[in-house]
Amino acid sequence: MALIPGGLSPKDLGDLLRQARENAKITQAAAAAALDVARTTLVAMEQGQRRPRVDELQKLAILYGLSLNELLRQDSIRVDLRPRFRHTGEQSDKLQAAIELLNRLVQAEVELEDLLGIQRTRLDPPERPLLLGNVGLQAEQDAAELRQWLGLGLAPVHDIVSLLELQLGARVYIRKLDPKISGLYAFDERAGACVLLNADHPRDRRTQTGAHELGHFVSTRHAPDTLHDGTPQSTREERYANTFARCFLTPARAVHVKLQELTAGASKLTRRHIILLAHVFSVSREAMVRRLEELGLVKPGTWDWFVQHGGITDAQAQEVLGDLIPPDDAKVDARRQISMRMGVMASEAWRQALLSEGQIVRLLHIDRVDARTLIDEFEAEGAETDGSRSFSA
Template sequence: MALIPGGLTPQSVGDLLRQARENAKITQAAAAANLDVARTTLVAMEKGQRRPRVNELQKLAALYGLSLNELLRQDGTRVDLRPRFRHLGEESEKLQGAIALLNDLVQAEVELEDLLGIKRTRLDPPERPLLPGNVGIQAEQDAAELRQWLGLGLSPAHDIMSVLELQLGARVYIRKLDPKISGLYAFDERAGACILLNANHPRDRRTQTSAHELGHFVSTRRSPDTLHEGTPESTREERYANTFARCFLTPARAVHTKFRELTAGASRLTRRHIILLSHIFGVSREAMVRRLEELELAKPGTWEWFLQHGGITDMQVREVLGDLVKPDEAKVDAKRQISMRMSVMASEAWRQGLLSEGQIARLLHMDRVDARRLIDEFEAEGVETDGSRSFSA
């Protein structure tokens, strides 16, 4: 059966075949002989008049000294984010490892999408470069504007990762990093916004990091960012991103409204109030108290008072929220060598004959044993679901 991988047109595949053959300095006659077809058949393939089959593509790739994905790679597939970060002068070995991980994840995902013909939908938000004057005021205005643009209004952004991925089309990865590294952000014209978050951090901290990187996406889109422990707020860019994150996650009017509802009739601010407010807005207890202080809904030093009197513990949170405390699914997925989405795409590329086991191992930076295990899991799931129902054409 004829197949054009990745949704490429026959003309596009033909151009790629011709370019690869010419680069390998192989004649049409020699290539046709390798396929055991007439030269006119190969000519028809290169002109897009005859669809090549997967086994024919595999033979030609081997003849030209390429992998199948290299043979069918379109211009612009290559993504390299690392040079952008070098301008930051970051020397930490662990940070450089995180940068390399983000680059590898983006490159693999883009390549798999191209092979499978997946067209990622992107909706980059309006860019708001930093202006002279008070960046805090600008950040608050920009956060409110983006909320309106996204249709959030004053509603809590319960799952900012979904906002980033599903509404904006950003690439968000959650992997285990050094505890001191919170997140990385980079923008590429081809891949879009790319964000790496630390799976070792609690969900509410990742939420704060996501909003911080969203602030960079809005204001300093083409400048990479590394957020880690001790990142100073000395630059206007960092002050903007931090203020943007607070205002996006906890809009002043929404916080005032919920605070009034929850504390109605109360004579003092309690742990229960803080737990409920932080749950409503999806932020940490400390971030919530700091925001209340900033909005003058709590006295300065309130968070320090709680710390001096035992803090607000996870056990107390479970006592107040009960079943509302959900498992952190991102942490579960991060225990896998690669994400569930990436493993599904890689396995499907193998099933379609677009990638070999060895090519999957190289692309995903795993050994052959792990690549084989990934494929075996995919095949086992396929056996279980075959015949249940299929997608309509």
């Protein structure tokens, strides 16, 4: 199978091979002889007319005195999101740390995909720039349009992360951040949409943040966003993103239908109704009540009334929902030094001799002990699966 790094055309890869050969002061004839191919074949590789195989790339890397990783890691394929955040206003140390984290995660993932020949599938939604007029109305229309484009109809979005990752091909990371930082969003032509969510926040709050960042992806795609706790809706962009999130997660008609279904025969709205509604739409209890208020389905100030009378607690939700509350696997994964997916890719790259242990340390920003643990875990898993059937070609 040919190893063509994602984002590199055969022509670009050929240019890298030619540059590496020239830097090593090796002739085309000598390189062709090392591969046991005709010189014309090597010329075709360097011109992007013939795709090199993995074993050929490995032989060329050795011949040029490089690791395969060094051969393919060029400035032209690097991703750097940091400069895009310099105009976001507040630049606290904790925000800078979150920006650095997102940048490292994206960079490492892109490079691992390149090494393994993984072509990430992206499906960027139609871009809808902000227009003059009522930005809230535009957000509602755009949210409804995106739902139809994704084939969701009025169905609840139970997992915003899976929707972003699997359906749209966005890069979503859930890691521990400062409590006041809800999420970050950036877009890069090479890497696509990149989102970082706070693992310390409850799942329903992360859902709201993910939908908010999806709103930016749809409307202000190339402008980075940092969502802080209590961020005021001071700009049209923020008002759009907040309204988009509400309308995308809780479409008006779906809320009407489900409210009527759950309250059939009831004389008043109770905590149980709110808990069930919030669970159905995978949003917080407060977000659910605020949406009902916005749609005129309950009196204004209903949420404030609940707060003044003891609120709607997690214990009450547990009593109503019981085993319907799923475990939060994202919090478990966030306790790792790196994500599960990145760990698997790094281990596979090491198994194929595409990365050394030291290169894993530098790429993933972990120490040698963690790198060795990662490799040992992968080797143990490999030993357990020896003899099992491999994937069919």
